[in-house]
Amino acid sequence: MSTTEITAPAGSAAGVDPITFEVIRHKLWSINEEGSQTMTHVSGSPAVHATDYNFGIYAADGEMAVVGVYLLVPIYTGAMAIREFLSRFDDIAEGDVFIVNDPYIAAEHQNDVQFCAPFFHDGELIAWIGCMAHQVDLGGMDAGSWCPTATDVYQEGLRIPPGRIVREGKVNQELWDVVIANSRMPFVVSNDFTAFLAGLKVSGERLTELCDRYGGDTVKAVMGQSIAASERGLRELLQELPDGTFEHTSYLDRPQTSSDPGAPESELVTVSCRLTKSGDELTFDYDGSDEQSAAYGMATRAGTVGAVATLMLCLFGSDLQWNHGLMRPVTVKARDGLCVTAQPPTPVSGGAAGANWVAMNAAAGCIAKMVSFSEDHKGLAFGPGDGSWQLGQFGGLNQYGEPFASMYMDSLLWGGPAFADRDGVDSGGAMVILGGGTQDVEQHEIGQPLLYLWRREVADSGGAGRNRGGNGIEFALVPYDTDEVSGVLATHGCALPNRTGIFGGYPGSVARYEMVSGVDALAELRAGRAITRLDAAGGDHVILPSVTSGAIIKAGEIVNVRLQNGGGYGDPLDREPERVLRDLLDGAVTPETARDIYGVVTSGDAIDEVATTARRAALRDERRAAMIPPGQAPAAGATIQEGTWGDALRFVRRDGRSLVECAHCAAELGPVGADWRALTGTIVLRPEQASPLIAVHEELAVQQQVCPSCAASLWVDVVPRDGMGWRDFTLQSAGEPAAS
Structure with missing residues (x-):
């Protein structure tokens, strides 16, 4: 021994x-x-x-x-x-x-x-x-x-x-x-x-x-x-980025646990991340997150730290060797008993893709804001890569009379986030499983008594932007050769999009479970009639809650799962009309989205250039009319270096002052101060103005920051209606805080 x-x-x-x-x-x-x-x-x-x-x-x-x-x-x-x-x-x-x-x-x-x-x-x-x-x-x-x-x-x-x-x-x-x-x-x-x-x-x-x-x-x-x-390479990279704090907040939505008859259908759990970058060290601080509670989605410390490690590997491991060196400069700070550090006996089976994924979303938002100050590293910036895992787990007796329990991995086929230089990948898979895929349809149908009606990409499901988020799939199942199956369906991101865009890009679609009961889809198929839409199947079509345990799906009934998908990058009105036309012809976007969000008008298989120019001008005018004007410009802060912040802002020195300009039109927004958003116009978007496939919880709003001069979309976020509790960034210069 x-x-x-x-x-x-x-x-x-x-x-x-x-x-x-x-x-x-x-x-x-x-x-x-x-x-x-x-x-x-x-x-x-x-x-x-x-x-x-x-x-x-x-x-x-x-x-x-x-x-x-x-x-x-x-x-x-x-x-x-x-x-x-x-x-x-x-x-x-x-x-x-x-x-x-x-x-x-x-x-x-x-x-x-x-x-x-x-x-x-x-x-x-x-x-x-x-x-x-x-x-x-x-x-x-x-x-x-x-x-x-x-x-x-x-x-x-x-x-x-x-x-x-x-x-x-x-x-x-x-x-x-x-x-x-x-x-x-x-x-x-x-x-x-x-x-x-x-x-x-x-x-x-x-x-x-x-x-x-x-x-x-x-x-x-x-x-x-x-x-x-790897540690040395990461520390050298971090030294090239500005010191400061970077904040992002996301939410876990889940079925309401309050007995108050006036409570919303879904309740929100807040996951706040405050990233401090100092020299060659990163600290992810989640102490501002909500406390744990005995309901779906709580994560343990192991899951949350593992989620941060996943982000570090995927983001910085593109240039450096994948190993523990990418975590040596990292500290994850969170006190015990939070939604991201649940303690016994809090249930945590759903936390494997619950609060820890939302914590990864929040950390991704912080890192995107940080690296976007660097010309050399802004290509690493993207909106949250993974939104929510849509559990589709079924059990009962299979077609051979044997007990079965199976988790469908089709939910990995969501669309990827957009980057500064490219669209997100359609059905690109998960950041948490980079080498992953999904099961073969026939392999599933051999072993489980569930028949696929479809597994297909959904138009408009990726967030709009100068570069659009990738579209993802939906898949529909019908029990066969068994009387019924029981289903456990659970996710978050049904009442809000966790996968927001960046630098003016719009969010991707929310998650959704749907069911058609009281119908025999198998009889329709036997009669040679294909079912291609849920609303054409007959029966009772309902949208299911985000968490359903023990759902009974009888033979011939349909359950459909639609995924969250990647957010866009940059203003959708800046997307080249030719690219919008190609998306339209490929079925990636619908004519309504091309016209109402991208401002592109087509005639047959061609772009109507005159109408498109007029449509885009009209959409910008609508933004100006809808925006709340900038507030009082904050007092000047400490000096920061000249440079840009992604597609949104440019920092300049003029007449001894530090000023912020719009990166689109170079219009002066005002002096560097406590919060850059105070220098811009604010629009509260209706959900359909951002995407035809999103929903927004009644306590939240889709908020757009626009340039008061050119009406360019600078940032789109999901924020509390009663006001944000965070700042996107606060930089430091020469050892003193320089406000954002």
Whole structure:
């Protein structure tokens, strides 16, 4: 038996020459991918085959060394888990495999089971190998263990504390059996656990071969140098950005818990992020967020920190190596007991895609505002990449008379956010699962008694802008060869768009669940009549609440799921008419949106240039007529450097004063002061003015900031009707605060 103590940080050995470094670094990626693919080939779970998993290699102290491109949040919770194992156990041995799924310790929710194996070479702990996958069922009150109406964690399924599932190569059969006995789908879960062990075994063998060839110390040093290089690169990048604070607030909407008859149908949970950038350090502060409550969507600290790590990897990992170095300069600050740091016994199964995703949205807004001050890095700015996961989980008896529980991963196919230089990707997939996809339709229909009517992109679902957000899908299902199925449908982003645009871009569509009951779609299909629209199916067509647990869908009835989609970038009236025409001909936008939001008028398959010029001028005039004029210009603040802020503002020095200009027309807005919005016109948009596919909670409004001179759209946000409680940015110059 080999045991170890951590006596030095990863990579403390002498430096490795560049050629050897690159050979080993790429080999580590190959080893990680081989372990990942082994796991997926052994698993028969549709969740795994739709990439709701990850696989990683960690340094001896638990830092991420090699990160897969699948479900990203748990790759960081894996690092948290390893550190927990190291702190709890002083007899870690070769051949051990540890397990945990406790979300209050190191998981998003109970379904995400993590296996971590220490890797030894010549008796020394060199690394860890970790893998996880969403388990189709681990007990709880609802099939599939997403329990959106749970009132405490004890209703949500089995929690597994940190422990060993394998001890020195021997399976802990008692623990294995306890977990399997609590699942409605014991074969699938047991097979997944076997797949985990297979992937860990293959990767461990390949790591042994690598260490035999180059030496364990060298492999360990490569991991440490790679992490250090990413940290160094990120710190250098941060030094090029202005110091200051950057704020963004988003909301988790969920069914009303108040018994007050006058309360809105949905209640709002506020998630506020205040990003402080100082030198080469970032602090994400969520202390302004709402307190936890026993209702759908609360997130644990592990899920929230993992969400911030996901954003850091995806954003800054485009230029730097993906590893823990991208989190070393980061602090996440949040006191216990918030909606993003829920404590027991608060239910958290829905938090895996609830408050932690909204926290990621808020952090993304902060980072976009920060990097947009840099000409070199403003290309990294985008609106929130992921809005809400629309859970579609069904259970009952399948067409073979067997119990089934399945989570549909089609909800990953949302449209991406727009950037300064390009449109968002249509059905581009999720930032949280960069390498992800969705299940094959036929694979689903073979194993589950649900027939697809359609899986298709929805016109106008991406936010309008100079560059538009990507359109996403909707998918419709009909039970067949069974009497009925039960469904758990849960999300947020139905009462507001979480995926707002930036620099004048409009928000993308909200989420929606719909159902048509009292109809036999199967009979229509047997008669040769295709159903292409819900409103043409007959029956009773209803919009479902954002959270529905135990919904009964009878054979022949229809449930339809429509996704949130990416926001736009820049003023829609600045989009080239030729691009709007192409979108129109491709079915990406409707004629009404082309005319009323983009201001483009067409005649047949061509642009009516005269009418388009007149239409755009009329829309700008409408903005001027609707806007609330700028308020009293705030007092001048401290000096800031000349430059621009995205597509909205230009900062200049003139006659010894610091002034703000419109980046569109160069009109002077006023002196630099406490809040740039006070220098602009304000319009409260009706929802349909921003998108035909959004809704806005009665406590919120879509607020547009426009240039008083040229009426350009500078920023569009969803804000409280009774006033904002944050500022977009407050910069610092020469050690003193310089207001925004």
